[in-house]
Amino acid sequence: MISPRFKTAIIVCVVASVGAALLAATYSVLVGGDKLYGAVTGVIIAAPIVAFEMFVMRGHVGAPLRHLPLWGLTLVSAVVWLVSVFVGLAFIAPAIFGIGSLPEWYLKTGFKQDAIFALLVVIFINFAVRIHSLVGTRVLLNFLLGRYHRPLREQQVFMFVDFLDARGLSKRLGDVRAQSLIAAAFFDIDEAVREFGGETHRYIADELVVTWPLARGVKDARCVKCALRIDALIRANAEHYRKRYGEAPGLRMALHGGPIVVSEIGDERREIVYFGDTINTTARLRGLAKKVQRDLVVSAALLARLQLPEDARAEDIGTFELSGKAEATRVFAVHAEGREAAPAAG
Amino acid sequence: MAISPRTTNKLLACLGVAVATTALGAGYSVISGGQPRIGLVAGFHIGLFLSAFELFFVQSPTGARLRRLPLLVFVAFATIAWALLIYIGVYVSTPFLLGIDMSGYVFDTRDFKGMVFALALAFLSTFFLRIQSLIGTKFLFSFLVGRYHRPVREERIFMFLDIADSTRLSEEFGDVKIQALIGRFFFDIARPIAEHGGETYRYIGDEVVVSWPMSKAVQDGRCLRCVVDVQNLLDARSEEYRREFGVVPRFRIGMHGGPVVIGEVGDSRRAIVYFGETVSIAVALQAACKRVDRDFVVSADLLGRLAPGEPFASTFLGPLELFSDGTTVDAYALSRTGV
Numbered sequence: 001m002i003s004p005r006f007k008t009a010i011i012v013c014v015v016a017s018v019g020a021a022l023l024a025a026t027y028s029v030l031v032g033g034d035k036l037y038g039a040v041t042g043v044i045i046a047a048p049i050v051a052f053e054m055f056v057m058r059g060h061v062g063a064p065l066r067h068l069p070l071w072g073l074t075l076v077s078a079v080v081w082l083v084s085v086f087v088g089l090a091f092i093a094p095a096i097f098g099i100g101s102l103p104e105w106y107l108k109t110g111f112k113q114d115a116i117f118a119l120l121v122v123i124f125i126n127f128a129v130r131i132h133s134l135v136g137t138r139v140l141l142n143f144l145l146g147r148y149h150r151p152l153r154e155q156q157v158f159m160f161v162d163f164l165d166a167r168g169l170s171k172r173l174g175d176v177r178a179q180s181l182i183a184a185a186f187f188d189i190d191e192a193v194r195e196f197g198g199e200t201h202r203y204i205a206d207e208l209v210v211t212w213p214l215a216r217g218v219k220d221a222r223c224v225k226c227a228l229r230i231d232a233l234i235r236a237n238a239e240h241y242r243k244r245y246g247e248a249p250g251l252r253m254a255l256h257g258g259p260i261v262v263s264e265i266g267d268e269r270r271e272i273v274y275f276g277d278t279i280n281t282t283a284r285l286r287g288l289a290k291k292v293q294r295d296l297v298v299s300a301a302l303l304a305r306l307q308l309p310e311d312a313r314a315e316d317i318g319t320f321e322l323s324g325k326a327e328a329t330r331v332f333a334v335h336a337e338g339r340e341a342a343p344a345a346g
Numbered sequence: 347m348a349i350s351p352r353t354t355n356k357l358l359a360c361l362g363v364a365v366a367t368t369a370l371g372a373g374y375s376v377i378s379g380g381q382p383r384i385g386l387v388a389g390f391h392i393g394l395f396l397s398a399f400e401l402f403f404v405q406s407p408t409g410a411r412l413r414r415l416p417l418l419v420f421v422a423f424a425t426i427a428w429a430l431l432i433y434i435g436v437y438v439s440t441p442f443l444l445g446i447d448m449s450g451y452v453f454d455t456r457d458f459k460g461m462v463f464a465l466a467l468a469f470l471s472t473f474f475l476r477i478q479s480l481i482g483t484k485f486l487f488s489f490l491v492g493r494y495h496r497p498v499r500e501e502r503i504f505m506f507l508d509i510a511d512s513t514r515l516s517e518e519f520g521d522v523k524i525q526a527l528i529g530r531f532f533f534d535i536a537r538p539i540a541e542h543g544g545e546t547y548r549y550i551g552d553e554v555v556v557s558w559p560m561s562k563a564v565q566d567g568r569c570l571r572c573v574v575d576v577q578n579l580l581d582a583r584s585e586e587y588r589r590e591f592g593v594v595p596r597f598r599i600g601m602h603g604g605p606v607v608i609g610e611v612g613d614s615r616r617a618i619v620y621f622g623e624t625v626s627i628a629v630a631l632q633a634a635c636k637r638v639d640r641d642f643v644v645s646a647d648l649l650g651r652l653a654p655g656e657p658f659a660s661t662f663l664g665p666l667e668l669f670s671d672g673t674t675v676d677a678y679a680l681s682r683t684g685v
Contacts, residue, residue, distance in 0.1 A: 010363070011378075058614065065611075066613055069491075069492025069495040070489045070490055070492060070616075071490055071491065071492055071522075072492070074631065077615070124470060131477065131481070131486075132615055133482045133613075133615055133616045134355060134480075134481045134485075134486070134489060135477070136615050137480060139480070140477075140480070141509070144417050144418045144419060144421075145415045145416070145418065146415075146416020146417060149416045150526065151522045151525040151526050151529065152522075153521070167626065167671075170622065170623070171432055175499070175605070175606075175607045175621065175623075176497045176499060176607050178607075178621070179497040179609045179621045179622075180497055180609070181431045182611070182621070183497070183611045185611055186611045186612055186613075187611070187612065187613045190612055190613035190614050190615065191613070192612050193614075199615075200612065200614070200615035202548075202550070202617075203611050203612060203617045203619045204548075204619070205511045205619055205621050205622075205626070206621065216439065225680075247672065248426075260524045261521045261522055263525045263526070263528075263529050264527070264529065265533070265549045266479070266532055266533065266536060266546065266549055267410075267413055267479075267532075267533045267536035267537065268405075268479055268536055268540055268546070269479055269482050269536070269546040269547075269548075269549075270480055271480070271548060272478045273549045273550065273551055274551065275512075275521065275524075275525045275528070275551045275552060276516070277513070279551060280513070280551075290621060314374075335510075
C-alpha cells in the first residue's frame with residue numbers, strides 16, 4: 001500500500017514539474033525563444049530538484065542534513081539546486097534536442113540571461129521551502145487564502161503528546177540537557193507525524209499538538225496508528241537516548257476529535273488558533289493519561305468513528321468528568337498487541 | 347512632545363534602509379552603465395519612501411484596517427503601493443532633485459523591463475515582510491543564524507494573559523462570535539504590548555503569551571506598564587466591544603520571571619520553544635488567578651526585582667500551591683490604584 005506521504009511526494013513532483021514547464025514556456029515567449037525548448041528545460045531543471053527535496057531531504061538519508069541549523073541546510077540545498085540548474089541548462093536540454101554543443105552567440109548573450117532567470121526563481125523557491133517549515137504548509141496556505149480570517153467551525157482530531165515527567169527530567173538532567181533530550185525526541189516523532197499525514201500544530205515547552213481534519217484523521221485509523229508509531233519509535237530509540245542523555249523519555253498521549261473554532265489571530269505576530277471544548281477536553285484527557293498511567297488514551301467518541309488497526313487493543317477504563325460540562329466522557333486506553341496493557345511506571 | 351523609543355527606532359530603521367538602498371542604487375548604475383549620481387539619489391529616495399510607508403503607515407494605527415485584511419489581499423495592496431513608490435522615486439522625485447527635465451522623455455523597453463523587475467522585487471519583499479509575522483521577526487532571524495540551534499539559557503519575564511470565563515461566554519454568545527471577540531481584542535492589544543517592548547510569543551486558544559528580556563523589564567518596569575496600557579485600551583474600547591459583540595471581555599494575567607532554556611525543536615515543522623520551571627510557574631500563576639479570584643497575580647520573586655512605585659497596589663496572597671508535587675510559590679495580587 002502506498003503511504004500518504006509517498007503519494008504526496010509524487011503529487012508534489014508532478015505539480016512542480018508542470019508549474020516549471022509553464023513558467024519556463026512563458027519566459028521563452030517573453031524573451032523570444034522556443035516555447036517547447038523552454039518547457040522541456042523547465043521540467044529538466046525542476047524535476048531533479050523536487051525529487052531531491054521530497055525523497056532525499058525529507059527522507060531518512062536527509063536526517064543528518066535536517067539536524068543542521070537553517071542556514072547550513074539552506075546552503076547545502078542551494079548548492080544542489082544550482083548544480084541542477086546549470087547541468088540542465090548547459091548539457092541535458094541541448095542533448096535532448098540534439099544540439100551537440102551550444103552555439104557561441106548563445107553562450108555569450110542568451111545563456112547568461114537564462115541562467116540569471118533560473119537562479120532567481122530557484123533562490124526564491126528555495127527560501128520559501130526553508131521558511132515553510134517554520135510556519136507549516138497548511139497554515140501558510142490558509143493564511144494566504146484568508147480561510148480563517150473570520151472564525152470558522154470545523155471538525156478536527158487532536159493529539160496531545162507530552163513527556164511523562166518533564167519537571168523531574170529537568171531536575172535530574174539540568175534544564176539545558178533536558179531540553180536537548182526533548183528536542184531529539186520531537187525530531188524523531190516528526191517522522192511518524194508525517195507518515196500519517198498529521199499537521200504539527202504547536203510545540204509548547206515539552207508538549208506537542210498534532211491535528212488532522214476529522215475525516216482524514218479517522219480514515220484507516222491514521223491518528224491511532226500515528227500515536228502507536230510514536231510510542232514504538234521512542235521505545236526503539238530508548239537505548240540511544242539513554243546513552244546520549246542518561247535517560248530515556250516516557251510519553252503520554254491523548255486523542256480526541258470534534259467541533260472546533262479555527263481563527264486567525266494577532267497583528268504583528270499572527271497565528272491560527274483553535275478554540276473550544278474539543279481542545280480543552282483533549283488537554284484534560286492527556287492529564288488523565290498521566291493519572292491512570294496509560295501511554296495512550298482515546299475518547300470513546302473518536303474511537304466510535306474509526307476502525308482500530310488489527311494489532312491494536314482498546315480497553316474501556318471508565319467514564320470521567322472532563323469537559324467541564326455536565327456529561328461525562330467515556331475513555332479507552334489503546335495499546336499495541338503484545339505490549340502489556342498497563343505499562344511499567346516511568 | 348517627546349519622541350517615543352518606538353518612533354526613534356522606526357526613524358533609525360528608515361535611515362538604515364535608505365543608506366543601504368543608496369549603495370545598491372549606485373552599484374546598480376555602475377554595473378548597468380548608467381550614471382552613479384542618478385542611481386545614488388534614486389536608491390536613497392526609494393529606500394526612504396518604502397521604509398516610511400511600511401513603518402509609519404502600514405505599522406501605524408491608520409494601517410490597522412489594512413493589516414486586518416486577508417494576507418493575500420494585503421500582499422497585493424502592498425505590492426501595488428511599493429511599485430508606485432518606486433516609480434515616483436525613479437521618474438519623479440529623482441529627476442526633480444537633480445534638475446533633469448523629463449518632459450520630452452519617452453518610455454522604452456528598458457524602462458518597461460525595469461518596472462517589471464521592480465514589481466517582482468516589490469512582491470517578493472512585501473510577501474516576505476508579511477510572512478515574517480507568522481514566525482515572529484526575532485525568531486525568524488534567530489532561525490536563520492541558528493542562534494537557538496543549541497539550547498541557550500536566558501533570563502526572561504513571562505506574561506500569560508487569558509480571557510476570563512471564555513467557556514461560559516461561548517455558551518452564552520456562541521463560540522464563533524466569542525472567538526471573533528478574542529481575535530479583535532488580541533489584535534488591539536498587540537500594539538501596547540509591542541510599545542512596551544513585549545515579544546508576543548504565541549497565541550493559545552483564548553490566551554496570549556508575551557515575554558520580555560529580564561534586565562530591560564526590571565530597569566523600567568515595562569511589563570507592568572504594559573498591563574496598565576492594556577487595561578486602558580480595554581476601558582477606552584469597552585463601548586465598541588459591547589456594541590459589536592454584546593459583551594466586554596475581562597482578562598486574567600499570571601506573571602513570573604527567571605531563567606529559561608530556549609531551543610529549536612522539530613523537523614518538518616520547526617519552532618523555537620521556551621522551556622523550564624519559570625514558564626510552568628507563570629502558567630500556574632495564571633491558572634491560580636481563578637482560584638484566588640484575582641485578575642493579576644505576580645510571583646513575589648519577580649515583584650521584588652521590579653522597581654517600586656508602579657501604579658499598582660499589591661496584596662500578599664501567601665505561598666500558593668501551584669503543582670501537584672506540593673511546590674509552593676509566594677505570590678502577590680496586583681490591582682490598579684485609584685480605580
